[in-house]
Amino acid sequence: MTRLRRTVRQLVHSTSSYGLTCAIVLLLMGVLYLGTYQQRDLGLATVQARYFFSAFWWWRLGPIHVPLPGALTLLSMLALNLLCGGLLRIRWQARTAGIVIVHLGVLALLGSGLVSHLTGTNGYLKLFPGEQAAEYVSFRDFELVIGEPLGDGGMREFCVPESVLRHGTPAHAPGLPFTVRATRFLDSCVPQRARTADAREVVDGFYLAGTRARSGVPAVPGVYLEIVQAGRTVQRGMLWGRQRAPWTAEIDGSAWSFDLRPQVFDLPFTVRLESFTKETHPGVDTPRKFVSEVTRIAGDVRQNFHIAMNEPMRYGGFMLSQNSWGPQGAARGPYWSMLEVSSNPTDQWPKYACFVVAFGLLLHFGRKLIVYLERQRRRRTA
Template sequence: MKQLRKNRILKSLSSIKITVICLSLLFILTLWGTIDQVNNGLYLAQERFFNSLIFLIGGYVPFPGARLVLWVLFINLVSASITRLVYRWRQAGIILIHSGLLLFFVAAFVTFHGTEESQLTLSEGEGRNVSANYNQWELSVWEIKKSNKNVFAYPTKNFSVGDRVEFTPHDFSVRIDAYYPNSEAFLAGEGQTSVLVNPSNIQVVKPIPVDKEPERNVPGGIFSVYGTDQKDLRILLYGGENVPAIITKNNKTYAMQLRHKRHVLPFILKLKDFRMEVHPNTEMARSYESLVEVISNDTSREVLISMNEPLRYKDFTFYQASYAMDQFGRELSTLAVVKNSGRLLPYVASLATFAGLLLHLILMAFGGKKR
């Protein structure tokens, strides 16, 4: 340990100048990222300033993103805790603050990589065990048969032209000829011959700029399918379609669709009743409530989900997110579904940091008097 404390590399890594520079960069990024949200929306600003390692200003000048800054700060903090921090009672507050912060970095890492967010929209009386991601998409294939379906899906996040994806169990593969994260679709004009296979007779997809609300993006793409009954089969898929494209192989029929990424829940959630209350004599909502039934194996129970009162079950948490009314006047309730394994980490980290700050303040006041 003593040798480590004198290690030159560690010493220079633990420089407090690095800390100040990183904190200042983080300050700039946070401020910039906030102002940027006015024009570009939360999601895009978040991707550009906070989730990125590096981004370009005006397309040329590189600037570190918050993720990179946080990594540097983490290394800086680890090195400082080895070389700089003085482990004495008088410094107990400082030590506690910084161990809390270390835990924060761990929490941020776990949450950033381990959280899955999706949505579950149910009408009254409806039950489901699949939730849909609202801004990520997948290319999915399943065999059409009477019994349970097994879906094979690839997330489209990293699709690029020329990529090939294999649907091994069905023994065919797909090449991506074109893929646009946000697109517009056009039907075939009159007299136009259909070259591309599409269930709704769409013949053209055109890219459009990515929307600042990620849930408004509708992707589209053209895919060549190899190894089926048809030769030179090219399929056009558009995210706005509800019907899948049909492929046949060896007397079996397959469906292929571009759809919101699905997450399977290990239980069924059924919406029994949705209620909204307003403040009397106003249209301002006072509360939203969804009465749901959680059906798991052979047991079931009823739970009331309301604002600030989510349902936690297994690794999942369900929050009342929004509501709507469909054309038949049925109430639809949308629940946000979050799967998060490191939920408690930030709690512990905050508590440690705050306790440290408090302790330091007390020790400082005490020491001040002594002087």
Template sequence: MNTISNTNDSSHTMDQIENEFGGKPNKTLKENIYRYILKPLASLQLTVVLLALSVVLVFFGTLAQTKDQTFVVVETYFRSWFVWIPFDLVGEFDRTFFNLTGTEPLPGYFPFPGGWILATLMLLNVTVAHALRARLTWKRIGLWLVHSGLILLLTNEVITGVYSIEAQMVFKEGETLNYADINYIPYSRTFDLLWIAPDSDSEDAVTIIPGEKLVSGSTIDHPALPILIKVEKYFSNTNIMTDAGDKIDVDSLISKAGALVRVVPHREGAGTTESRHAMPMVEVSIQERDTLKELGRFKISMWEYFKATESSFGGLFAPGHTIDFQGKNYRVSMRNKRIDLPYSLKLNKFTHEKYMGTSSPKSFKSQLTLNDSELDDHREVSIEMNEPLRYRGLTFYQSSFFVGDRGSVLQVVKNPGWTIPYVACIVVTFGLLYHFSILLVRFLRGRVK
């Protein structure tokens, strides 16, 4: 049973490795490298410790979602090198199930290795282990397969973590779009500030200021801008309320267009319960370049971008903020970062079926026209629940719809590694089946004798 028992044949492997390393003069150095670096890295004990740490990390990463939005948790716990876990997560768990700690939140944090550290060590662990025991025998094929599948899965998670982008396309029926609004990019903000100069030509000249530059207290000074933009304050999320301070149901806004509303700072929601994405707001003052004289001061928020609020209310604050400077009428506004598509999609029809007598949706379907002049591909496509469209590196999913079924929202995902899990799943499962079958056959044979 040399396949799975590491300790008992370690002396044997040791000899073998020493032989492979061969040369006498450097023997001690190589021996030392082997003994103090490679061997511990390849050990099953390390595997157990890493698995235990992963269990703890995943557990707290789950609890953390009661306090923060999922993507925040993913970035701080799983796609990070290090994480400070608040003790109050233990309190949260306790309050949900046991109620021993009382009503006060627990203070303090403790440090913990993040997902990147654990994934890296696991990759090292499994690679070195297999490299040291390099012989590929029939009995070991199963384990080789399992572990190479796992390497694939971990790699996929890294690829997704670093390269995947999520966006959405908000269509009204009959609308044609050739871009998608990004709502998730790893480690960066999903929106830009726009400075729009009126132009004699049909299209306005737009200067895009990346969202990352909007740091409270900083000043944006760029040759493309005739003025300076001073960022007074940045809020990562906001909510809208009536002037009286009552909460507004965002979906009801469509009927109340023109109602007096104001945008107020708001904490980011927990888990995936908050149906919409964070709506940042920035307070800027526009200053003359030389004199630093304030020309205008605005609170600009994502609520002004009609596509950002998904389906329900469009262009409630549409006018935007205008400023007169040197006889020209400039505008400032905010919108999502975009994926520009080299083709266009037109929504022809959206259908939404419900189960009889309920409001539970039974199916959603968008019928679209795809127009790609680059590849000369023009055709009708339909996207349904569980039936996405994959086209030129992007995948389009039916995600949401307008109140009253007058439009559709597609989720657009760019994930270069999307096929990896399919391969990994097959490889690992086959490997496990193979390996455990060997064990089972051997066991049954032992019984029959």
């Protein structure tokens, strides 16, 4: 028991040192600088994936590739360091109360970031006045949609998320007479006609050429698929995120469609855009106000809302905020309004964490200031 306690104490001691804090913070500053600087050339999405949402990234030093921790690793280490140093190892006294509170607030902030990263979704909803929708489209994530034609002219859809395609996991579902597997997933690519010299994977005379991410140019993914039935590959196909029509394959006498499209999420309510107003300051193009008047329809309940910049609508764990409008450059309406939809279980945590951190900081440094002023007063009187 004593040995275990000693081991735990040593572990807490080593993970709670100021030296580790300083090292993590310096590394985080380095990653932050690189990730910010490279946004000029690579664009935000690529930089996020490489530096901020990654456990490790490779630093290329000529022929040598050095692995360095990404922001995800560093922030996790910081959270551990903070937990051990700022909450467990610290002496809980009146004079350290402020520090403990600050560390609690920062921990809540990091926790909210992790939960939001793992479970949150965000996308958009584009509506002309009078239109309504009960689903929204992801900004970045794609999905494979397998369509089975039904006799009545309808279509049954099976959706395979991007993460499954990315890892090449075989996807199967009840009612699906085959298994789909992504043999290769490309983050950013463009289909090109294959020449005889090309030794790449070619489907119907085309192949997916990988493209380098660039700032201002959205990355369009692509995927090579194989359809397996009874352990045998029956079809091979290739899909691109912006192809005009789905790929159709004949399997067991039915024509199945395969499409790679931005992921669509369901909303537990319907949003109807009643009107959209775009105002500019008089005589110039500087935007002054964008307002979407919407009706939220949940069952039999209809409720009117006003969504503008800095004035979102929150309901049922979803937040709808004013994102954009279009068509851009059009002098007169009707305009469509683009609402950003985000689902984040920790939506309000940062606000509460902010209060906690502010209170803790003021408590700690306020106390220190009072002590300092008192010391000065005593010094002067002495």
